[in-house]
Structures are given as C-alpha cells and as structure tokens.
Amino acid sequence: MDDHRTPAAPLFRRLTVLGGLFLAALAMSCAVPAMAAAPSSGFVKVEGTGFVIDGKPYRFAGANFWYGAYLGAPDGLGDRARLLAELDQLQAAGIDNLRVLAMSEASDFKRGVRPAIMTAPGQYDERLLQGLDFLLAEMSKRDMKAVLYLNNFWQWSGGMSQYVAWATGDSVSTHDPDLTGDWNGFMDNSARFYGIGQAQLWYRDAIRTVITRTNTITSVPYVDDPTVMSWQLANEPRPGSDADGHDTFPEYRAWVNDTAAFIRKLAPRQLVSTGSEGGKGSLDDEDLFIIAHATPNVDYLTFHLWPSNWSWMDHHDPAARMDTGLATSLAYIDRHIDIANKLGMPIVLSEFGLNRDKGSYDPASSVTARDQFYRAIYARLLERASAGDAIAGSNFWAWGGRGRTTNTDWMWKAGDPFTGDPPQEAQGLFSLFDSDASTLEIVSAHARAMRALP
Template sequence: MQGNRFFCSFSLLILLLAVAFGHGRAHGGGGFVTTNGTGFVMNGRPFYSNGFNAYWLMYMASDPAGRSKVSSAFQQASSHGMKVVRTWAFSDGGHKALQCSPGSYDENMFQGLDFVISEARKYGVYLILSLVNNHEDFGGKRQYVRWARDEGRSTGSDDDFFQNDVVKSFYKNHVKTILTRNNTMTGMAYRDDPTIFAWELINEPRCQSDLSGRILQDWITEMAAYVKSIDSRHLLEVGAEGFYGDSIFGRKQFNPGGCEVGTDFIANNQIPEIDFATIHAYPDQCCKEFNIQQSVMMTCTQHVFRSNNICYIQSSTEQWMTAKCHAVCAQPPQGLSPEHCEQIQIIITYINSLYTVLTPLVSKPIVKPTCGCINI
C-alpha cells in the first residue's frame, strides 16, 4: 500500500513463520538458518523471527552524525528480544541516492549500509534487505524505466520494469552489486555475511497492467533464480503484500476492497527459489473498523497453516504470539502526536484480534502479546 507509512513500523510487516512453500537457508551467527516445513531452523533447533520494519537505516547511517540513532534502534531492539529488522538496500536516483545512475553508486551511502549491517551484527540482529521499490519512493521501478528511456529505449508504463530487457539488466546489475559488496567495516562480502537473514526481491510488487499475474510471476521466477545463482546461502522472499490471484478459485474475495494488483500470493510463493512468504498489513490505514476473520491477512495465514500437511504449525505460531510486539517510533522523547497515538491503538487492537483468531489453530496455549514503543 502506498500512502502514508508512519515512518517505519506501522506497516505491521508480518513474516509468515509457518512457511508452506520453500526450503532454503541463511548463514546465521550460530549456523545456517533453514526453512523446514512451517518454520525456521538453526542448528537443528527452531529459530523464531520477530522484529520490525525500518526503511530509513541506510539513509540515516550515510551521515556519521546520524549513526547513533541506528545504533540506538538496534540496541533497543536487541534488549526487547527482537531478532529481525527489515530495511532498504536501495535508493535509486534523486536525493541521497545509493544508485545515482545505472551501475554508478555513492560510496558514502554504501558505507551507510555497511554500518547498518555492522551494527546489526554487533547487537545480534538479523536483516532482511529489500532490493528495489515498486513505488516511486526512493526511486523504485519508475526510476529504472526512466533510466532506460533516457538511454533512448522504447518504454511505456512503469510496469515495463518487469518485461523490458534493458531495465531487467539494470536490476540484475544492482542485485549483483549489492550481493557482492565487500563491507568496508567488517571486511566481509554481503553474500557471505551471516547478519543478513534474507534478501527481498522488491517491496510490494504490483503489475496492474496484467491482472492475470503472469508477467509478475515470470519476473519473480527469473530474478529469484538470478539471486540464488550469486548467493545460495541466504534465504529469499518476494516482498509481496499478500493479494490473492487466480491460482485458487474464490480467494480474491478476501483481497481488501476486492482489489487485484497482478500478484498471486500462492503462485508467487510456490516458486522453488522463494524460501518463505510475507504479508504486509496496514490496519492503521485501512482497517479501523475491520472483521479480522474476513481479512486477507488472516485468510493467508490460515491458508499457509492448513495446507500441504504442515506439521510445524504450533511451534512457530506459538512463539510468534509470545513475542512482544513493539512499534519503533522515530519520534522525540517528549511524546507522540494524537494521530500517532490513535494509530498505535489500532495496531494493538489488530494484534489482539490476531491472538483471538490464531489461538484455535495451535494445540498449546498462546501467551497474549503486549505492545510498546521504542523511542530512538
């Protein structure tokens, strides 16, 4: 969902810890994290993921004066038992760009990302790094198409990002540049760094010029294979919001407003190189008065839990619901605005509703979650 994102965390990014689709691994500090049935495993033991979304980390860390805020976020996250943080590994064109033009990078911005990874490692936090934006914020697919047009290539809509060979070559070059980057602070290539939990192909992909979903399905298939050809050790996910497509009859009724965006939650996550699924939920924006039983988020979660003879439902769901849910607020210590307080209350209501609905899906009691804020 485009619109207001309340800085970093109120998108309420949900990782489906019960993974029904892939099987991969990420090299963590204690060994490789693998997907096994419905959960993550490290060294033969369940690995439970909980955390938050903070797109701004590289942007903030590119200025040495702002790095203390990044350190504070990781320190507080670690102290609250949070293990995974999702952030951007892109900023394409425009102000404070990482990639100024195709293949041309700003070293100061890159060293900001180096710092983010180094600090996450210091505090025992894993990172999900997103590689491009579907939306125009921080460049996105629109900037890629514009770059191709500036080179005299024939392009139409922003959705040419998924089909134009030149644009796809720009994206592949960015992927390779990120994955093979040698961190100036750790001396380790990103693709070899256990701090990185997973790569994300694109933030919230949509291809509304093809509602059948075939174009985006082909793009995910191609790019997932490309990422794995460079780095087979880290996990990989799409970055999709969770909209249903045509792969399962009747499921599109659960999409918010009956919306179709050219994605297919089931088919997109059945691609062999995709290791786990994600859902993006924005209850502060679209769910002020919602029926949690009818929401796409709940439907997707139940679908994952109940399909394919899943056998590890209870452990991953159970731990996810025992973790405290914290909202990371880039707000001054003196407090939050009334609007932000209202949004926090909506999030709390939403989480409590999830607790109510998910409890019958597991065989052991779930500890009711609590909510709070981390001020940085």
C-alpha cells in the same frame, strides 16, 4: 492510494488452473532440502512452516527500519550516533529483526528520497553502501537479523518507475502520482519494468553489487554473513493496477521466479522472499498471490496489512470504525496464514500500521487506537503461532525513533532527519517514535511471547 476490486478475467482463470501444476511442483521441491544444514552457522533456515537458527525455532517481532543504511553512512551524511542509540533501544525491547531498504535510485520524483544509492545505471554512492556495511556490523553485535529489499514498486525511493524512465527516456514527472494524482497510471507504468530487458540488466547489476559486496568494516562478504536473513526482490511488487494488471501478470510471475533464482544462486545460504503485500498486492486476488509464489525459488511468503489505506478504517479517526476494521484485518491475516499452511511455507506479516489518534502526525499526540490495533494483531499472530500454524514473525511499520520534522506541512525535505514514514508520506503518519512507550511495550511483550513458544 485507491484499491479497486476487478472481476477475474479469463486469463486469471487459466492461470488458476496452471497454478495447480505450480503448487504440485512447489510441494515436491519443499519435500527435498535444497542443501545440507551447516552446523552452528547462525543463518536463518526454513524448516517446514517455520524458521530455525542452528536447529532452534526462530520467531520474531521486528520493525521496518527502511532508512538504516542512510543513518549508517559516514562523512556527515548519516547519523551513526543516532543509529547506535536506536539499535540499543530496539534490542532492549526484544526487537531483533529489521527490514531495510538496500537499494534506491536517483529520480526526479517530487517525493523521492535524496541522495540515492544508485546515482545512475551501474553507478553507486559508496558512502551509502558503507552505511549498509555499518548497519549490518552493528546489527551483528546485537544478534539481530536483516531483511534487505533490493527495489521498490513505489516512487519514494526511485524504484521500478525510475528504471523504466532510464530505459525509455520518459520523464518520471509524467507518471508521478504526487503531481498527477493518478495512482493507477503510476502503477501500470511501474509494472512496465518487468518486461523491459535493459531495465532487468541494470536491476541485476544492482542486485549483484549489493549481494556480492564485502563489508568494509567486518571484512565479511555479505553472502557469508548470517546477519542477513533474507533478500527481498522489492518493496511491495505488484503486477500493476487492479484495473489493468492482468495484462502484465504473466511477466510479473516470470520476473518473481527468475529474479528469485538469480538471487538464490548468488546467496545460497540466505533466504529469498518477494516483499509482496499478499492478496491486496496481487490484483486483490489471493489466488493470484498463490500462483505468483508457486516457485521453489521463493523460500517464504510475506503479506502486509494497511486497514486505513484500504478504507477499512478511517485515516482521520482510526477509532471510529475500529471494530469492523479489526474484524476485516484479522480475517485478512487468517486467510494468508491459511494459504501458507496449504503451501507448507512460513509467512511473515512484514508491514502493518495504523494512524495516531484523530489522524495526528505529532509525536506528542496519543496512540490509544493504534495500541488497541497492535494488541489485536499481535494476539492473533500469537494465537496462530501457538497452534503450530505457519506465521513465523512480523515487522511493524515503522520505526521512527528519534526522527522529528519541524516542517509545518509535516513533509520530508532533503537533509531532514528520517522517520519511519518515507518521503511520500507525512512524517508521523505511521511512525513509532522512541517516545511511544506504550506501543513499544506492546511490541516488546509480543517479542517475548513469540520467543517463549516451544
């Protein structure tokens, strides 16, 4: 997708001034603990610029595993044998934090996932919710933590644009970027979601349905399950396109604050995060990223890193501009960690990835450039964490495990095995497969190094 830099509008400058007031309020809120620490709770908590579990530092090298609930579904819909084998493989590698899709919406998007958890407003597929139950139960056995996101700015799981379609009666095909090629128009349509009251009511019903659920396998309410580290508002929520998102930024900022407060009230022992990409997802303006997150209702920051999507590296040959692409990527990491230091909050690099060599999708192809990229990213994260900075963990995008496609166009179709790449992308674009031994060892070594820090 295209990302275009837009000069700051006067509204932005006014918000930057107002942001100072929000930062002051945030600093005051961070100085006073929201609640007393529960002894031996097993819940992840924020302490200063880091995470702790029962008073001990918690730093992690994790994975995105968006389809985990799908694999966990019963009645032949999922693949529980595959899920168990892959959780065992991840655990053996020291990967103990998984970022998972917890709500999808039925849609007519060309590249939308099928089936969906929400079949219509207020209606949910119990089989997929039981899949989430099964996933959490098995993660608990392996002492893993889950980050669960409750919506999506993008089309591949229905997401915000589907809420807009339900509320307005518009057809999603009008704004389907896989049909129109108009990504800016799609983003601005998705951002309408923040200002539609009926859409917000349906969204809150979805949030309540998941968060207040009792696990059918363990009989433990989700809110009492320390396996759940954090609830994320959405996957990569944006104010809109870089060209026009300033118009909806105030609604977006209010949505972040109000939705985070709603979740905190439902799940006071679990953390809340937004799922933001950072500056690139904030109208390409890191000041607006700060302003949007200057609320005591958000416990920690997130950011993502997509150098080939953002034209810092070459999709078709990631080795071609590796040196300059890495330099830009590492500077982006440093700036976001510096922001977290200033705000006194932990930050997580909750998505990053790179293409296979020569842009191949084939799991048998080489990953020399990707391995170089992973090593450099992890080295910088470890360096900053070792210095006591606010970086607390990371989740690579994405675990593809045993998933394979036999489609000649590499695109997912309903009923196909899932990989780490969502249906809008070629299966193999960014997936780390179970056979990618060299990359998995890099992740594993980083996990060991992060845990070894004092």
